[in-house]
Amino acid sequence: MSRTSQKAVTESKWVRRAALLFVLVRSIYRTLGNVVLRNSSQHSLRSKLFPSGKEMEISNLDRRIIRKPLADQLTISASLTDAEGAESRALLQTSPAIPFDRLTAEELQWVETIREHTETANRNNLTRTQAYLDIYLKHPELHWAFLAHMVSRNGGWNMTDLRGDLLSRLLDKEQIEALFALLEKANALIFQDAYPQLLLYAESKRQGKPLFALLPHFGVSRFMLPLWEQFWKEGHEPLLAIGLIINEQQYIQRRVVENKELQSKAYPHSWERIMQAALQLNQIVFPWLPESAKETLRPLSAANHPAPTTQLFGRVLENFSDLQERIEFGKQLYALLFADPARHRGFLRFAQAVPHSGSRADYWPHVFTAAPAHAADAQARGAVRPAEPQHAGAQAGAHAAEPTRAAQAGAQQRSSLAAGDGRDAAHAAAQRHASPALGDAWPDRTLGEVERYDWFGDLSAIAYLTTAKLAEPVDITREHSACWRKLELAAAARELAAE
Numbered sequence: 001m002s003r004t005s006q007k008a009v010t011e012s013k014w015v016r017r018a019a020l021l022f023v024l025v026r027s028i029y030r031t032l033g034n035v036v037l038r039n040s041s042q043h044s045l046r047s048k049l050f051p052s053g054k055e056m057e058i059s060n061l062d063r064r065i066i067r068k069p070l071a072d073q074l075t076i077s078a079s080l081t082d083a084e085g086a087e088s089r090a091l092l093q094t095s096p097a098i099p100f101d102r103l104t105a106e107e108l109q110w111v112e113t114i115r116e117h118t119e120t121a122n123r124n125n126l127t128r129t130q131a132y133l134d135i136y137l138k139h140p141e142l143h144w145a146f147l148a149h150m151v152s153r154n155g156g157w158n159m160t161d162l163r164g165d166l167l168s169r170l171l172d173k174e175q176i177e178a179l180f181a182l183l184e185k186a187n188a189l190i191f192q193d194a195y196p197q198l199l200l201y202a203e204s205k206r207q208g209k210p211l212f213a214l215l216p217h218f219g220v221s222r223f224m225l226p227l228w229e230q231f232w233k234e235g236h237e238p239l240l241a242i243g244l245i246i247n248e249q250q251y252i253q254r255r256v257v258e259n260k261e262l263q264s265k266a267y268p269h270s271w272e273r274i275m276q277a278a279l280q281l282n283q284i285v286f287p288w289l290p291e292s293a294k295e296t297l298r299p300l301s302a303a304n305h306p307a308p309t310t311q312l313f314g315r316v317l318e319n320f321s322d323l324q325e326r327i328e329f330g331k332q333l334y335a336l337l338f339a340d341p342a343r344h345r346g347f348l349r350f351a352q353a354v355p356h357s358g359s360r361a362d363y364w365p366h367v368f369t370a371a372p373a374h375a376a377d378a379q380a381r382g383a384v385r386p387a388e389p390q391h392a393g394a395q396a397g398a399h400a401a402e403p404t405r406a407a408q409a410g411a412q413q414r415s416s417l418a419a420g421d422g423r424d425a426a427h428a429a430a431q432r433h434a435s436p437a438l439g440d441a442w443p444d445r446t447l448g449e450v451e452r453y454d455w456f457g458d459l460s461a462i463a464y465l466t467t468a469k470l471a472e473p474v475d476i477t478r479e480h481s482a483c484w485r486k487l488e489l490a491a492a493a494r495e496l497a498a499e
Contacts, residue, residue: 056334056339074456118195125438138202146351151333159183166433175266179266189252193251197244210228212232221456223247223454242468249330250456282320286314288343311475312477315476369434
């Protein structure tokens with residue numbers, strides 16, 4: 001090839017790269033602008049659908065009442081400590097009020113049964129997510145269980161995104177494995193801490209007496225004992241739910257968020273966190289279905305899914321590492337799910353109608369297919385090939401031809417997400433993005449031994465026991481679609497840069 005020809009080829013590559021970069025930047029800019037305009041123009045429309053300004057209230061009196069028993073727990077912890085230093089003190093804080101060898105035979109049976117049920121249900125994201133929903137349906141006063149179910153669905157979707165046809169083109173094999181390890185550990189740790197509390201409450205109802213003195217036998221923080229006891233007496237759902245939000249975020253702070261080994265492998269470069277925020281990858285979405293849609297979701301497929309009615313409500317978490325932001329974020333999600341009864345029914349309708357598979361085809365089968373990414377594509381992009389599907393399931397009708405490589409044609413860039421709102425059910429099946437079911441993407445992993453300590457060392461956490469407010473419901477259907485369009489562009493940009 002002559003020098004002139006080589007120069008022309010090089011210039012052509014740079015022109016394509018520059019053009020794609022321009023499109024990516026313009027897409028982000030337009031998305032930000034559209035969010036502002038749409039929030040303004042559609043505020044009145046959303047307000048008609050759902051009343052705004054709803055709250056899950058915690059009063060100053062509630063805080064004053066709970067402060068005394070919380071302070072008493074700190075006093076008990078202090079009385080158990082000696083002069084052996086802070087590490088020993090942290091371990092002693094988790095010591096049960098009733099030693100294991102002093103439990104009655106009946107109490108021993110309760111403890112062992114709850115441990116066994118927790119271990120069985122903590123197998124993977126699918127079993128955890130279903131367990132949360134099951135206990136909520138039996139005990140609907142446990143608001144946090146439904147919040148955990150809906151957030152855990154998002155955790156599963158994030159896990160399978162790593163085996164889909166977009167992130168597998170942006171991340172290398174080691175980082176994909178590390179990100180899954182981080183997501184899986186956080187999901188499993190929260191379940192391992194919270195689920196025994198829910199089961200112990202259910203057993204307390206069966207026995208007709210509070211059994212919360214057994215909580216320390218499951219390694220539960222002393223912070224939760226007064227909250228459960230107060231809930232047993234008063235039935236204050238928001239106080240317990242927000243208490244659990246605080247406790248679980250504190251529980252993973254040192255074990256996951258501040259775990260340098262986990263974080264350095266998942267995010268080896270600081271710019272990746274900035275890009276994650278720019279692409280709004282920390283979206284938590286709650287599918288919402290109206291009453292008219294509930295009978296049309298069985299079996300779920302791209303052909304019969306009521307796409308125009310599948311709205312997504314949610315929030316975007318800007319800074320995962322910030323404990324206070326995560327707690328306030330959780331409170332906003334709680335208010336979103338529960339503050340308005342009509343809105344809550346739509347979220348529960350989806351949860352009951354659509355079993356969690358880990359695939360985003362659960363809520364948008366016209367945009368995603370549960371079929372794994374094509375093996376050749378995965379190998380060409382340096383991704384690990386997902387296992388072949390082991391079952392057809394209820395979504396067999398949604399499975400279609402796997403996506404083709406974006407580099408082959410610009411048609412992929414004008415894919416199912418180009419419509420803007422993600423609701424056009426007429427998109428060609430071949431344009432749908434691969435979003436495999438969890439069982440086809442990741443094998444089960446054991447949690448391993450958990451570091452033992454109690455985060456509750458002072459009364460500062462009481463500051464978080466405040467009313468959960470949501471000024472208005474946030475419909476992020478279009479923003480969610482835009483996020484995937486930006487991922488398409490980013491994946492294509494990386495492939496062009498690698499040429």
